[in-house]
Amino acid sequence: MTEIISEMLQERLKKLEEIKQAGINPYGGKFLRSHALDAKMEVGNRVSVAGRIKQLRGHGKTAFADLKDEKGKIQIYVSFDSLGEEQGNLFRKLDIGDFLGVEGEIFLTRTGEMTVKVEKFTLLSKSLRPLPEKWKGLKDVETRYRQRYLDLISNEEVKELFHLRSRLIRELREWLDKKGFLEVETPILQSVPGGAAGKPFKTYQDTLEMDLYLRIAPELYLKRLLVGGFEKIYELNRSFRNEGISTRHNPEFTMLEVYEAYADYEDMMNLVEELIVHLAEKLLGKKKIVYQGKEVDLTPPWKRLTFRQAMQDLYGVDIEEEDIKKLTDKLRSAGIKVEGNEVTRTGLVRLLERSLSATSPSPTFIIDYPAFLCPLAKKKNEKVAERFELFVAGCELANAYSELNDPLEQRERLKIQKGEEGEDGHLPDEDFVRALEYGMPPAGGLGLGIDRLIMLFTNSPSIRDVILFPQLRQGKNL
């Protein structure tokens, strides 16, 4: 394998050497373009354009090539007679993949194609490795993820997907800004990782001589800001979880967290519904979409179902009045497989994901979770917390609650949690609790999985398809 690469490399290295011998720099600098390749050009225009050679068709004394930039492509035509010896010799050493700047006049070929008649060209970058095949492109999933640049070069729809990702994030900011939310940034390196379940990545700061963790969520810092007097804030955050990797989980992922003082989880339900509908209309131009063969209708209002009712409907289990052990027993006696000693929150989420994807792929809010599963949420009553999760097409997309602002209760519930949690740096965050002791206004808080939302909008089966450089195991040495 390396043998043949080096043979193809050899060929091009030889050309590169010859170009240098001729006193030409194969890696040119700034090149002034008159037009991007999606621009309107007319016959007779003198243009100066640049791009990568995608195809090359020699015809003896002439040649055609297709030049491509980010926006589009154009054909160029070379007549060696009129190009002169030096430029002619250089042109014959060009390959598919090279970057070129050309100057010349636009004309129409016999078949009517808009073409630049090259009067002068500049080699802007010599390519040493062959590009993926022109017709079938690059399919190998591993290469597509590992060498995303090749994927972007050969698969136009991938580039479009990431354009959409970028537009979505811009729209989302604009929408929140218009609603009066302030964008803030909080620490990624935290000494006490909190605000979610999940195992953190651990690291170390030399000067301070202290252990630090990459955040698993920004939640506890954002709530400190509520204490500080900000009333409507959000953070578009990269968070990190040191756990299993799957079609829905990348170790680093993008999330939106929103907090609004004097609001509650009902307001968050309305907010996330309005936001997602807005994004769908703006970016997709429709409210009915198809995800992996399933019809998803985003038309509001979305279905709301209490957790108790959902478990009743889906499994015939009444979970009211239960603690976690009784709940586990009930699920088991209803014939539901529960691994381990007792069911976990995620176990329940997985159950809901599977059942809801079959029965109702359209958005469904599951509301009012058992309180023991929600240590940071305000209780509605003894058994139930004011929390919801949003499921769309069998995927947990958002999670929100009325924030618990009673410091004494918060300390107790984190302690209980810590007891259940055991090791792993999951101590209660004392400074966070202290902040609550100064007083935090009641608030609604929301977390929304941005990668997953983009999966939904782009009909992508895997989270790796919507992250430019997804995490993979270390491959072979190059």
Place this chain on the structure above:
RNA sequence: GCCCCUAUAGCUCAGUUGGGAGAGCACCUGACUCUUAAUCAGGGUGUCCCAGGUUCGAGCCCUGGUGGGGGCACCA
């Protein structure tokens, strides 16, 4: 961590029952003054993922490993 699938040329892929490693594109040599998946003539460029094993003989069968994909588990 467990289970299933998968790995052949730069790319996309074929490879029969275990018997000479192939095709298209790309690439190389030559021809060609409007082609556009240019065409024509010639050329195969390979650690069949890795390491063992069975066999007279392994791309193919067996065992172990590695990468990738999917599922399960884990993810207050």
